[in-house]
Amino acid sequence: MTDDVLPEPTGTDEPERPGGWLRRARGFAVDLSPVRESPEYRRLFFGESVSTIGTQMTAVAVPYQVFRITHSSLMVGLLGVASLVPLVTFGLIGGAIADAIDRRRLLLISSSLLAVVSGLLFLQAALGLDQVWLLYVLVFLQAAMFAVDAPARRSIVPRLLRPNQIPAATALSQVLWNFATVVGPLLAGVIIGTLGVAWAYGIDAVSFAASLAAALALRAVPPEGGGTAAGLGSVLEGLRFLRRQPVLLMTFAVDINAMVFGMPRALFPAMALGRFHGGSGALGVLYAAPAAGALLGALASGRFTCVRRQGLAVLVAVAFWGLAIVGFGFATALWLAVVMLAIAGAADMVSAVFRNSILQVATPDALRGRLGGVFIAVVAGGPRLGDVEAGTVAALTSVQFSVVSGGVLCVLGVVLLAALVPSFARYEAPPD
Numbered sequence: 001m002t003d004d005v006l007p008e009p010t011g012t013d014e015p016e017r018p019g020g021w022l023r024r025a026r027g028f029a030v031d032l033s034p035v036r037e038s039p040e041y042r043r044l045f046f047g048e049s050v051s052t053i054g055t056q057m058t059a060v061a062v063p064y065q066v067f068r069i070t071h072s073s074l075m076v077g078l079l080g081v082a083s084l085v086p087l088v089t090f091g092l093i094g095g096a097i098a099d100a101i102d103r104r105r106l107l108l109i110s111s112s113l114l115a116v117v118s119g120l121l122f123l124q125a126a127l128g129l130d131q132v133w134l135l136y137v138l139v140f141l142q143a144a145m146f147a148v149d150a151p152a153r154r155s156i157v158p159r160l161l162r163p164n165q166i167p168a169a170t171a172l173s174q175v176l177w178n179f180a181t182v183v184g185p186l187l188a189g190v191i192i193g194t195l196g197v198a199w200a201y202g203i204d205a206v207s208f209a210a211s212l213a214a215a216l217a218l219r220a221v222p223p224e225g226g227g228t229a230a231g232l233g234s235v236l237e238g239l240r241f242l243r244r245q246p247v248l249l250m251t252f253a254v255d256i257n258a259m260v261f262g263m264p265r266a267l268f269p270a271m272a273l274g275r276f277h278g279g280s281g282a283l284g285v286l287y288a289a290p291a292a293g294a295l296l297g298a299l300a301s302g303r304f305t306c307v308r309r310q311g312l313a314v315l316v317a318v319a320f321w322g323l324a325i326v327g328f329g330f331a332t333a334l335w336l337a338v339v340m341l342a343i344a345g346a347a348d349m350v351s352a353v354f355r356n357s358i359l360q361v362a363t364p365d366a367l368r369g370r371l372g373g374v375f376i377a378v379v380a381g382g383p384r385l386g387d388v389e390a391g392t393v394a395a396l397t398s399v400q401f402s403v404v405s406g407g408v409l410c411v412l413g414v415v416l417l418a419a420l421v422p423s424f425a426r427y428e429a430p431p432d
Contacts, residue, residue: 047214054207056184077391080384083143094148095373110149151372181291189284238370262410263386293342294349311427322410329403
């Protein structure tokens with residue numbers, strides 16, 4: 001319980017203190033102590049906020065451009081293949097590098113290269129090349145650089161904060177990510193519809209200046225104990241550690257289940273232009289809806305630190321995600337589809353907060369980069385596999401069948417995983 005929350009009255013007839021309900025409500029608000037207490041974390045947080053908005057604009061612009069060229073949901077889904085391989089391979093390599101060298105230096109290099117890739121996306125759109133193969137190549141490079149950048153960024157955060165602030169920082173990361181995922185797609189929809197797709201890529205390229213400035217202001221962050229030389233042996237050491245930790249393995253398995261079967265993102269262009277008869281604006285709304293729900297949930301996450309059965313919370317949240325996706329598949333009105341996606345996004349946020357917290361607390365610093373690489377490979381690679389699954393099933397059957405069947409399989413999958421690893425549902429967060 002936070003200091004801002006009043007104790008319960010001891011007498012049954014004691015009147016409510018003036019403003020007591022407001023103070024209790026404030027206890028549910030997102031915990032801002034990591035931003036208040038750590039200047040370095042604060043700079044990193046706000047710099048990443050700006051660059052992530054730009055990244056989310058590109059996340060809408062690329063599938064929009066591919067669908068505009070090909071008019072094929074399958075071709076949009078194959079963007080997942082273009083990014084899946086580098087996310088997995090470079091995620092593992094990037095994690096090993098993050099456990100070997102100064103993580104600040106690695107962050108500066110990876111962020112600079114991401115800005116270059118966004119600049120190339122801008123150039124191809126500005127020149128009107130409209131080559132799908134080129135978009136696939138650039139998505140491959142972007143995913144590779146992201147897979148190196150993310151483990152370094154994740155492994156820095158625990159070094160800037162006290163251990164009991166990790167859940168709060170995880171919730172703040174969800175606020176950041178989902179705010180950007182709301183604002184970015186909405187801006188992309190407006191900008192693409194008015195100025196053209198090249199402008200979305202250009203804004204993304206410029207936005208990396210904020211992330212680079214924040215990284216420059218950090219102190220050096222070498223791995224504790226001098227680090228482990230990057231290489232195949234280092235990667236295998238991290239995987240061997242993970243193999244012996246069934247609870248950590250489950251944090252990855254439940255997310256893969258949710259994203260592979262229950263992620264209908266590749267079908268958003270077809271649904272926006274077909275079922276809902278909208279344009280880029282409707283597409284931006286669909287992309288933004290899950291993040292809007294997640295953002296609202298994250299802003300009310302102040303009580304998450306009181307949840308002890310974190311594994312059970314993950315399982316319940318993933319089941320709700322799958323059920324909401326089923327509802328989205330049956331929606332015939334845009335507003336209802338948005339509501340269902342928002343509910344799904346809120347459920348995914350709860351899952352992400354507790355999965356992140358379990359992983360960060362249970363992993364030694366010397367291995368955080370490598371397990372962060374596995375995390376990126378799973379969290380970023382899972383939705384790409386979901387894109388392929390959704391696009392392929394839609395091509396073989398129908399868009400609606402692809403969405404609904406995926407949600408059903410997600411729910412069945414989480415039930416099966418809970419039965420196979422019952423210790424995950426019993427997992428409790430360690431005492432402060």
